[in-house]
Amino acid sequence: MSTPLLEIRNLSIAFHTETGVVEAVRGIDFTLAKGETLAIVGESGSGKSVTGLALTRLLPEPPARYVSGEILLEGRDVLKMKPDELRRIRGNRIAYVFQEPSTSLNPVFTIRWQIAEAIELHRPEVCDVDAEIVKYLELVGIVNPRQRMNDYPHQLSGGMQQRAMIAMALVCHPDLLVADEPTTALDVTIQAQIIDQLKVLKSQIDMAIILITHNFGIISGIADRVAVMFRGKIVEQGPTAEVLRNPQHPYTRALIDCIPKLGQRRKRLTTIDHAALEAL
Amino acid sequence: MKETLERLWEHWITQDLLVIAGFALVFWLLRRGARNERWQRAFQRMKRDRSGLISLAVVLLYLGIGGLEMLRIPGGPYGTRSILDVFTAGVAQEKTYSAPLADELLNSPRHEKLNGRHLLGTDVLGKDVLVQTLKACRTALIIGALTSAIYVPLGALLGILAGYFRRRVDDVVQYLYSTLASIPEVLLLVAILMVLGKGLGTMALALGVTGWVTLCRLVRGETMRQSERPYVAAARALGQSHRNIVLRHLLPNVMHLVLISFVLGFSGIVLAEAVLSYLGVGAPVGTSSWGAMIDSGRSELARDPAVWWNISAAATALFILVLSLNILGDSLRRAFDPKRT
């Protein structure tokens, strides 16, 4: 078997804060093949975003510290790379889409400027930058891209902003797209549109995706595999359908129970009993 | 009647009591504040901040020296003298200038011997410069204390009222401080002092009238933020009076801003005192202040040989106090608001 695109071995990350050390990620392992989609699911504070950001060492150091482990991108350890090597990976091989499009885009530059910056950094060979930008904006479903690209972020709706973020991430043909709760900040109908867009893109572009979410409900049609995180550990991982059908860990079961199902009147809201889970 | 009151006011016992009351008030306020959980956390952080602790020690040293100079007891040639005078009574008096650690008078053709050694030399009247510099602490402290006594209550009160009641009250307060803030500070100070005349009291008044704006703005903003918190709404819903809400809930939550502004403001006042005295609208002639020492030192520098120790001592003493206050203020701010470094 060839080397996987990404292999995480025994990764631990801690934050050294004033009130003490927070172990945000505690010895996780997972692998990701080329073109594969992995969903990382877990409740708030379980360490999903920290894991995602760690992949290109984006966490602020300090307070973050990589305590142990390896992040192997095609066999090379990201944690041992020099700053300029890291820069060549970021955006180029591993690209990001963040939760809050309205603050994640720079408010004082146009969409075109921000996407062009990525192209100029990683694909200097592109001559017609504008044409390339239009192509990608079209790809992510922005109508009238030629005009829209001259807009500033605040002139776009939330859904449009997130599409622009995705276009900016895709424009350098990354091998891996890390989408950290790309739909949480959007309203429900837009959420579905964005997820559908990701599905379409996935079928068009050969690229692996890590989809970070706390919502089991959105992953079924898109993720090949799922990893469930709880308090900095991966408590369960496997093919999506299997995990959904037959969850092994009680925490996974609790999370799946949280998915609202159509036409089913819920008698009470499921709550997660942390003390009991911790005891496991 | 008026004369008796004046005599009573100027009596050393009254003055001493005032000084002690001032120190006690600050101490009491700090103790009260320290009951607040936020203050306790801040003090814990302060304990780990080395530069903050050093600057605090320096500021306390100045406070101590100024305090010793302010407290008067009977004795000496003028009827009363300060405790600092008592401590420094053994320092020799010379005829005129002498360089630091010299053993004879400056430029003395007959090589006149000195009565003692002076670490920082002596001034034109033959007084020890170190002692004079220490005595000038008093002026800085008095101005700082009087000014703070005017602007701190004014700024905090108006800020809280504007932030809590909003609407009309806020409009009026905002208008007041926008108007004052639109005037360059030095010019307003000078304009007030020209009309009111020189003196420590008028200088404190002028500095107080111009100084409350910054504090008021800060307190107003924080009060607005606090007023939106659920606990204020809850207190309202429980039928607590406005007075209670302001005093019990809002005031303790903005007091840290008052403390920080007080410390940073003090440094500004000490600097302003020096500048105003230098411009000739500050301390009355004859008050020993660093500003006045720097002023007279300017012509002394032009003498041959230059008399540099007088001005250097005053400038250094002033610099160290202002620097320590600034560092202390910064470190307090860090301690209370660690997210914004």
Add this chain to the structure above:
Amino acid sequence: MFNYIIRRLLYSIPILLGVILITFTLDSVMMTPNEKASRVLGPKAVGKTRTEWIHNRGLDRPMPVQFVNYVKNLVTFNFGTTWVTGRDLSETFLQGVGPSLCITLPGFFAALLGSLGLALFQVFVRNSPVDRVLTLFSVALMSVPTMVYVIFAQAFLALNLRYFPAYGFAYEPGMLRFLLLPIVIFMLINIGYDARLYRAIFLEEIGQDYVRTAHAKGVSTARVLAVHVFKNGLIALITLVVAQLPKLILGSLLIESLFGIPGIGSMLVQAIQTGDQPVVMVSVFLGSALYLLSLIVTDILYAWADPRIRLS
């Protein structure tokens, strides 16, 4: 945008009136006409000269009438004459602007560049020992009273080492030798204060989400600071920078008077020392008017720098 400026202008009027009320109170309410007359004419002038002087200036009219006249004179820039030299005030101010700007403009730009560079560098090395030393250095710079800078610079650089003339001013090709020292001192005084403020502003920006996005794109740290953070920080900086406008035109009192630069600052110091009250009162009014003007300039610059304002 246009509406915005009109609103600002309207908002300035009550403030300016408030300022005039303050100077009027100081000038005419706190001081009786007789006190004024004896200040100007000397304590010995009595009887007719005195009443005439008071009458000619309308100081015997009712207060409201005096106030209306006072406002009328100020807003038409009819400032009257000084007490001591008897010269026309508007003329005196106009003459002083040139020399003042000779010091403040270069000093201001040098300080702006210096403090921006220092602040960005400090954010680049934030929380390191270098950052801490530089912060301490900034605080130290602003803890020295202006006259100490000037006196020591004059004593050592000018008088002892004779690098610069200690005093004087002339409009001539070699005038830079007079200006260099005052400009450098003006810069030093401002750099410490500004660098600290700018550093705080940039640090606030560093924590924003868009910075993480830029890093995630592979943008270098230097470029993130110099382009992404800088342009956003600029918007917050505008208020601070433009608010210095009055200071530039009114000059620096201590620097000018100590270096003998015949600007507005020197003139003010002279007026202060001779008790020439109208000069100070008019400068209070001018200072405030310039400040209000700078607020309008700020708004225009905001719109230029921030698309969120420009396009709404």
